[in-house]
Amino acid sequence: MAYQLPEFAILALAIHPSMLTGGIDLSVVSVANLSAIAAAFLMRSVTDEFLWLAIPTAFLVGAIAGSVNGVLVAGFQLPAILA
Numbered sequence: 001m002a003y004q005l006p007e008f009a010i011l012a013l014a015i016h017p018s019m020l021t022g023g024i025d026l027s028v029v030s031v032a033n034l035s036a037i038a039a040a041f042l043m044r045s046v047t048d049e050f051l052w053l054a055i056p057t058a059f060l061v062g063a064i065a066g067s068v069n070g071v072l073v074a075g076f077q078l079p080a081i082l083a
Contacts, residue, residue, distance in 0.1 A: 007032070023080040027069050035062040 002009065011028055018025035039058035043051055072083040 018080055025073075025080040025083075027080070027083060031062055031065045031069065034065055035059070 014028045035058040038061040039054040072078045
């Protein structure tokens with residue numbers, strides 16, 4: 001299973017701390033999808049020599065979206081399932 005579905009293991013690691021504290025955080029999947037979409041748009045819009053920029057862009061978009069989600073949950077005390 002580790003060879004076939006590694007993205008599920010990474011998502012499970014991301015949601016694990018939220019589940020341990022009694023919360024349900026559904027935004028992990030939406031942040032992962034947003035990162036993948038941003039990388040796909042960049043891959044379609046650049047030439048072949050700049051395709052390597054898609055991975056750092058996906059990481060950056062995921063980090064920004066995760067930070068916004070973290071600020072909403074920790075800073076504004078919004079329940080994780082709503083953020």
